[in-house]
Amino acid sequence: MKPIIFTVPGINWHVPGYGLMLMLGLFISIWWAARRAARSGANPDVILNMGFIAIIAGVVGCRIMYVMHYWDTFKTAGNTLQVIWAIIDVSKGGLEFYGGFILTTITVLAWLHFKEKVSIRWYLDIVAPSAALGLAIGRIGCFLNGCCFGGTCDLPWAVRFPYGSNACIHQWKKDLPGAGIREELLYTDATTGVTMPLTRESFFASDATLEKVANTYRQMSKLTRKLKKTTDPAVRQRLSDELRAVTQAGGKELIQYLPVAENMVKYGLSAAQIRALARDYRTLPVHPTEPYSTITALIIAFFLDALYWRRTRDGQVILTLLLIQPVMRWWLEVIRVDNPVDTIHMFTISQFLAVAMTIVALVGLIVLHFMPPRSPRARLWTPEEEAPPTDRGKGERAARAH
Numbered sequence: 001m002k003p004i005i006f007t008v009p010g011i012n013w014h015v016p017g018y019g020l021m022l023m024l025g026l027f028i029s030i031w032w033a034a035r036r037a038a039r040s041g042a043n044p045d046v047i048l049n050m051g052f053i054a055i056i057a058g059v060v061g062c063r064i065m066y067v068m069h070y071w072d073t074f075k076t077a078g079n080t081l082q083v084i085w086a087i088i089d090v091s092k093g094g095l096e097f098y099g100g101f102i103l104t105t106i107t108v109l110a111w112l113h114f115k116e117k118v119s120i121r122w123y124l125d126i127v128a129p130s131a132a133l134g135l136a137i138g139r140i141g142c143f144l145n146g147c148c149f150g151g152t153c154d155l156p157w158a159v160r161f162p163y164g165s166n167a168c169i170h171q172w173k174k175d176l177p178g179a180g181i182r183e184e185l186l187y188t189d190a191t192t193g194v195t196m197p198l199t200r201e202s203f204f205a206s207d208a209t210l211e212k213v214a215n216t217y218r219q220m221s222k223l224t225r226k227l228k229k230t231t232d233p234a235v236r237q238r239l240s241d242e243l244r245a246v247t248q249a250g251g252k253e254l255i256q257y258l259p260v261a262e263n264m265v266k267y268g269l270s271a272a273q274i275r276a277l278a279r280d281y282r283t284l285p286v287h288p289t290e291p292y293s294t295i296t297a298l299i300i301a302f303f304l305d306a307l308y309w310r311r312t313r314d315g316q317v318i319l320t321l322l323l324i325q326p327v328m329r330w331w332l333e334v335i336r337v338d339n340p341v342d343t344i345h346m347f348t349i350s351q352f353l354a355v356a357m358t359i360v361a362l363v364g365l366i367v368l369h370f371m372p373p374r375s376p377r378a379r380l381w382t383p384e385e386e387a388p389p390t391d392r393g394k395g396e397r398a399a400r401a402h
Contacts, residue, residue, distance in 0.1 A: 001146045001161055004204065021141030026055050031136035033127045036308065042126055043381035046116050050108050050127060057107040058100035065099025098353045108120045118377035121314035128306040128318040132325065136297035143290035150287025150338040158285035163278040164200025166338060171283055172197060179284055184267045184277055187259040203278055209253060210271035214261040216250040232294055287335045296328045314375040315368045322361035324356030
């Protein structure tokens, strides 16, 4: 697990592993589909346009489904602005594949039919293997981020996630034997009284930054104690002004790292010591469902690519994807524990959609049997030839003369 791949020097901008793999997956998939299009006589520019749509609709759709699925968590994120930011912040993950797949499918179908006016069946066949490839690469990002984890197991290839991961929080909340977290890493909010583990983002800061925030907290605590003891109005005013100045000087870092600083002061720990406690923690062994998903999606991608060159009807490849990918997803949902069984009291939302997609694929294959093998709109693309420079120059002079 590596949620942050690297930090851009100078601007201190973190590059998340999840976002990086998501972008790599999109660009590599688009390139592979454009190459397939060029080899089979389709227009690569249409693929590029579809890819641009997929980038936007895919992320938006994935996020919408995730937010709807976990709305109870988002609505308690704070005030209206904080809720909005929590919704649009995808740096920590929080995308559900089927949401992006559904919205992307709708927008791409509309684009191909109304704007490009090309064969929907043919172009969806072209992009089907790439969709599976993009999913495979995207799941590597899930593994780096620590989301989409599996249930506990004792298999030789089981993985153990570090402190602050989603698996860590899940196991601690479930109070699983052996999943306890040391009290030095637990923080109780003074306002709500809720106890939670310190966030993994709290440890992205350097030791120097954490020590600085801890010193600021010590000053604040000292001034607060003095303020409580005195009743002299002038002294109280002076102490209040000092406390306000210290708090303002702490700035954004104070707000972001205050829980860690409080625990450092409370338990007499240095930044290096509390960081070591977090570093030594490991979850109980769990199924590596993200690599499972990557492997199965890669197999599907290369199988669909082989099927594309051997298909007997336009539409076979995309419908095959809709038929076999949900089966794989259903199997993965059985061993994943991060998605609740909250759909008609027996399915996760992904299992329900997997069943629906399988039915759509079966009906589609039946309907496809009665359609022409080759789509009437499937026309070979011929690049437009540019006029020679001399002819273009003559044309421009003739136009000016006219």
